Amino acid sequence: MFPILKFIPQFKSVLWGGKRIASYKDLSSRGDNIGESWELSCVPGHESVVAEGSFKGKNLHEIMLTDAKEILGERLLKRYGTEFPLLIKLIDSADDLSIQVHPDDNLAAKRHHCPGKTEMWVSIAPADGAYLYSGFNRVISAEEYRSRIADNTIVDTLGKHYPQKGDVFFLPAGRVHSIGKGNFVLEIQQSSDITYRIYDYDRRDAQGNARQLHVEESIDAIDFSDTDGAAPSRIKWIENQEEIIADCNYFTTSAIAVKESACMDLDKRDSFTIIASIDGDAQLVDANNEYISLPQGAVALIPASMPRIQILGNCKIITSYIK
Template sequence: MATFPILMFEPRFKSVIWGGKRIAEFKGLPSQGDNIGESWELSGVPGNESVVSEGLFKGKNLHELLVEHSREIMGERLTERFGDEFPLLVKLIDSADDLSVQVHPDDELAGKRHNCPGKTEMWISIAPEDGAYLYSGLNRVLTPDEYRRRIADNTITECLGKYYPEKDDVFFLPAGRVHSIGKGNFVLEIQETSDITYRIYDYDRRDAQGNPRQLHIEESVDAVDFNDIEGAAPTKIPHGENVQHIIADCAHFTVSSIEVKDQYVLDLEDRDSFTIIVAIDGYAPLIDSDGTVTMLPEGSTALIPASMPGVTIRGNCKVITAYIK
């Protein structure tokens, strides 16, 4: 298998009613507007595919690359599983206001209804403001009837697990877990490639045209895990220099944190998977197996192809890595 270069992509900034200004600041870029809630760092979502920002393949989008080079980028095993569809979506999220309360269907329900994958995801808290909170899971078992009633009388948030995140807190959100990001959070999100969201409750907000934002209450009833009262609390990224700590591990992704001191050699020889690297604290130069250096500024994301046997991460930084077992 030929060695393929490390790939860097242009971020896709998303303007939303609850967005803020912190994403561009974090990435060291000029302002992208006042309501930027998301930066899609790595995406194969149709119509929102990431575009290569530099190097040999500059200007090509991720789907075009996978049509031509899926085995080099994703490996034999994942190409057999996913074809030329990239299976993960990476975002930065800045909530200057509360996001809607929502849930995502699992793969079976999403496939049946929408002919696409469901959405299991995770959050890593990067820079929460004082008093910022998140909702994750339920604080008691609900019935579908009580669930509908609580939405109707605006008390559904009283039934949710409420957490005040600290920097480096990790939230795992399997499909079916009701959740919401509150005002003042800044998170890295890693998820299955899916843009299917069932909006449950939205604080009676209206869109730019003055219309109530669409809810998906009945669609969500089949998606919600009404017994989801355990496992929703956050875990913490462990500290320790030059050690790879697994912080989420499921069928859809394996995510680790590495606190690099001077340099860390990431061995990829036996993965047969792409590896995503996100710099969440500090500057992280990447040296590939041919000695080529790729600069990874704070807030940036790199895609390491499956054909690359390893990469050296230089500097004093913290990175998040993701791949699929």
């Protein structure tokens, strides 16, 4: 039977990054500006490498070329071919991220020959006073949008939210958003790295250069009437049972509060399942009765061919698959 896969995290040093990801994962420091850890990726140039087992040292793209049916299942193989459709990250914001938006599938295919980017955040450990921007607080026009970027008041038009631990933000392509200083989140998204940076607080890089903005490119991507549905929902943790927290065409995400042992029947799912432990350590037991460790902050990829797994421990788990 095709095994469960675990990957080596890819730590990304960025202008706004912090130093919480390594300690959260109980690892030695990776530096003071680590804003992202790409836990599972098939984005070209950023493919995840298997950490252990029979596929150790191979990257996800290589495995997909030979074993896409095992991983995706027949239904998703027809939809995605040998492309893995999701990207999983941890994000630590020691400073504000830029205000940004992502294109949908149609615009991304036309301009960049890749998928669009619908995503979601699960708030893991927000600092006191940390905030996020999601959507507009009222309908605005493209003309006002340009004007407010020019006079540095664009944030006054955005929906501002103060997340609590366990809050969930769903961010369809076209929704303007930003992660503010002091947030720590799990991000689940389409496998795309296309971002239109709208506003960046006039920050400069180490060489004194302003970061590139994509104001005009973003116009066609933005939903200027996006004022509803941008507020967060709260996870209702249910003992040993999956509770759906986000559901769209690109991913279905659930939360489980595991107490000692939880069983997941995957036989009829016909999809891979991604499992992330966001609070506490776990062990996974596959259908061959093999044990796989899943420490806090780690992510595992369960292939579609795996009929069931058991999760052992006392922990909080986030899962994602595609309906």
